[in-house]
Amino acid sequence: MGLPRFGRPKGGGGGQPSPNLYVANCGPAVGISYDEIRSVFGGFGQVKGVYAADESGARVVVCFDGEVSARAALEALNGRPCSDLGGRSLHVRYSVERPVCQAKMNDSLPVHTYASELKIPGLYLLHDFISLGEEKELLGAVDDRPWNSLVKRRVQHYGYEFRYDTRNVDANRHLGELPSFVSFILERISSFPGLPCATNASLDQLTVNEYPVGVGLSPHIDTHSAFEDLIFSLSLAGPCIMEFRRYLEGGWLHKDVSGSDGNVDSxxxxxxxxxxxxxxxxxxxxxxxxxxxxxxxxxxxxxxDIVMDKVIKRSSRRVSFTFRKVRTGPCRCEFPSYCDSQSKHA
Ligand SMILES: O=C(O)CCC(=O)C(=O)O
Ligand SMILES: [Fe+2]
Structure with a gap:
């Protein structure tokens, strides 16, 4: 389920009467839970549901079972500080049902918890791969080492440097072994179901990314000719939503050309x-x-982020450890239209 199909009314005034209210300045992002909202609006009639109106976390739609209750709530609560909702002044208007196509466009994508739900062959996610104590140690270890600042995030490279201008590595410039603080992760990687035992030993490149709150990463496929088949990414500190896109016409030439860290989505x-x-x-x-x-x-x-209809505020940086094996020959994957080694243009 995504967002409800009710949006903000256009123009001024309260809008056309409706059982649904659009309420601004109210929601989890300003410290007010859906239960509290339901309880306050429930004083005016039966509330059928409280939903995020958009991805701000500060605007909700309250659906009553009839217009009479909605009108009573609007008249009582609009523009006045509400002591039961942290003293905030709510902006309340009637909400309008959005046409289906618009609702679809604005809907957030359903966010899954388990990789099997996405039905993408080769995608796996293991929860609680490391403990809280191990996470703390890993964060301490990278925070003790120098970060390279990109435009929006900071990175560290081990084994080989990843070059953002070419989206590749220089396989002839080995920086050394992966650091000892990741040895236990490499060992545990062999517990991944179905992988050859020697996988852990062969991983020789690590990129640590630190994303400040709200910063993401442009859509990309890790360059086929740069890395082998398996890419592992360990998430630390904060959660994130990762989206996967399968472009119907493929083509590695369409890849993000934004350079080091831009947001251009070509x-x-x-x-x-x-x-x-x-x-x-x-x-x-x-x-x-x-x-x-x-x-x-x-x-x-x-x-x-909205996950299972719950608004989740990103409140912490996210740090990821991405482990890969540098490729030394051309890629011979089964997806030539995405492959820089196999493309005629390469
Ligand atoms: O932060 C992550 O989990 C992914 C990083 C990534 O995709 C990359 O470095 O290519
Ligand atoms: Fe990547």
């Missing part, structure tokens, strides 16, 4: 399938097969 007008998953802290994501080679991954630039 794929906007192309048709694509979209699926989304929540990556909680301490979870390990694995991209392999089709998920690695044919689906773009993307972290939307949001301060608020």
């Amino acid at each position: 794929l906007e007008n192309t048709k694509f399938l979209r699926k989304a998953i929540c990556l909680p802290p301490r979870s390990m994501l694995l991209l392999s097969a089709e998920a690695r080679y044919a689906w773009h991954h993307y972290i939307p630039h949001h301060k608020i």
Whole structure:
């Protein structure tokens, strides 16, 4: 389920009477829970539901079972500080039902919890891959080391440097072994169901990304010729939503050309399938097969995410550890239209 199909009325005034109210300055982002909202509006009649009106977390739609209750609530609560809702002044108007197509466009994508729900071959997510104590140690270790600042986020590279201008690595410039503070992760990676035992030993490149609150990552496929089949990403500190897009016409040439860290989405007008998953802290994501080679991954630039109709405020930075194996020969995957090694234009 996404957002309800009710939006903000156009123009001034309270709008056309309706059982549904659009209430601004109210919601989880300003410290008011849906239960509190339901309880206050419930004083005027039966409330059928309270929903996020948009992704702000500060605007809701309250649906009553009839117009009489909605009118009573609007007249009593609009423009006055409400002591039961933290003394906030609510802006209340009648809500209008949006046409289906508009509702669909504005709807947030359903966000799944388990990788199997996305039905993308080769996508896996293990929750609680590390403990709270281990997470703290990993964060301490990277915070003790120098970060490189990109435009919007900071990074550290181990093993080989990842170059954002070429979206590749220089396989001839080995920076050294992966640091000892990640040894236990590499060992645990061999517990991933169905992987060859030697996988952990072969991973030789680590990128640590630190995303401030609200910062995401442009849609991309990790360059086929740069890395082998398996890409592991461990999430720490804060959660994020990761979206996967399968562009119907493929083509590695369409990749994000925004350079080091820009937000340019050069794929906007192309048709694509979209699926989304929540990556909680301490979870390990694995991209392999089709998920690695044919689906773009993307972290939307949001301060608020909606997961299972709940508004989740991103309140902490997210730090990710991405483990890969640098490729030394050309890629021979089964997805040539996404592959820089196999494209005629490469
Ligand atoms: O932050 C992540 O989990 C993903 C990072 C990523 O996709 C990349 O570095 O290519
Ligand atoms: Fe990536």
